[in-house]
Amino acid sequence: MENYHTVLEAITSSQKQGILAIIVHVEGSAYQKEGACMWIDEEGYITGLISGGCLEEALSIQAQEIWQSQRPTIATFDLKQEDDLSWGQGVGCNGTIQLLLLPITEQLRADLLTVKRHLEQNQHVLMVKKWGEAATDENSCLFLAENGQRWGNVEYEIPADLLNQRHAVGTFQSKNGIFTISGTSFYLQHFWPKPRLIIFGANHDVKPLVSFAKQTGFSVTVVDWRPALCCPEQIPDADQWMVGFPKEAIPQLRLCERDFVVIMTHQFQRDQELVSLLSQQPLFYCGILGPKRRTARLFPDFSIPDGIHSPIGLSIGARGPEEIAISILAEMIHVLRKQPSPEGGIR
The missing domain is CATH 3.40.50.720 (NAD(P)-binding Rossmann-like Domain)
Structure with missing residues (x-):
């Protein structure tokens, strides 16, 4: 089942610094698909899983730099090669994984706590982050609940077609990933209540x-x-x-x-x-x-x-x-x- 319930619980119940790592794009085969996420706190403790163990150690090291900069980072890992000279280090998963690494600020932690509360009320939530060059410019995300509530620290205009995305999917049938809406690229992440x-x-x-x-x-x-x-x-x-x-x-x-x-x-x-x-x-x-x-x-x-x-x-x-x-x-x-x-x- 989706692992974001465990990740949200870990983030919102902690006061530690850390990063939220989300798979945003996969080419080829991979252990996890778009939307899988992981929380790495400042002590290196990991909640969730985004690979079979081949990426977690490297991300723990990279997390320290992201905490200091407090800016989102996009990381790409090529797992196609089977030799030790490539990033794949012999894993041979035949896929390329792109990750969004978000530092957990006080604002984002509060936003994710609101996501968790909506899920507990059986509400579907859509998270939206502007993609492209803007993805690393700011740590802001927009959140849209199926009851019409919205929250998040965003200053750009929201396209009407994007607002309609929260109603455009069937139950449990959403797809996470990077989409172009009204000429602008966005990463969309769907959070569903536990079945x-x-x-x-x-x-x-x-x-x-x-x-x-x-x-x-x-x-x-x-x-x-x-x-x-x-x-x-x-x-x-x-x-x-x-x-x-x-x-x-x-x-x-x-x-x-x-x-x-x-x-x-x-x-x-x-x-x-x-x-x-x-x-x-x-x-x-x-x-x-x-x-x-x-x-x-x-x-x-x-x-x-x-x-x-x-x-x-x-x-x-x-x-x-x-x-x-x-x-x-x-x-x-x-x-x-x-x-x-x-x-x-x-x-």
Whole structure:
């Protein structure tokens, strides 16, 4: 999942000097793509990853110069060569990476804290930085939230076409990079809220799915009507535990088109109730545990609607709770990366 959530947490919770390194352009193949970022503090501690380890050490050294100058820097690394005479130092990644290195000033730290708060409120944020010669002239960035709020220390006129960029992308389907808008080059960075995974059911087989999803970057909520099972003591890795029957819980969840839902209660009537209540919810993903024949029986016409993933998970021959959890998570990531958001919910 995107690593900027961890990076934003590290920057906004620290008072140390440091730089924010962002991949802005990639040619060929590379370990990470545009938008991947990393925080290097004044003591050399690194949060995030922009390569497999071949760039981080060099950037830590370069960071010291950037702290002193307090000016942005653009760095380009050629990882194509396989000999030790080139920058690639034998890595042979067949790619060239261009990085934007931003010193974390008090203003930028405050701006990034506002980004973090919007993400926590389930708001998409677009960061804009003028590119070309102006990229290293000033440390200012413009931030646009989907609710219309804007902030950042910028003095140039904002093209109308740029303002429309925050509405021009589908859910989780944005592309980071350098774009020409109204004749001017800008670097655009999209920040998305963590995708929320709601799991209905708190049986033993839920635990590995919660754990793996949390490690991958999902915000995980477990919902069950049994308080002895739906609690931190039984499922410690969840972000939220909601005790209640489906009819009580679903209105409180305020589901939206960015949510992932997995139904795994192991109780047929409970699953029927959930399917009925979720039928008009605009979910991004919905999967139901169990054989396809069982899932079909959950619907009035014994037909599984489009948009329902059943059998849930990628077909990898999974056995046991851990492997099944991996197959489910792999399918959710596949949907997140490859497919557009569905037009409706379970229909």
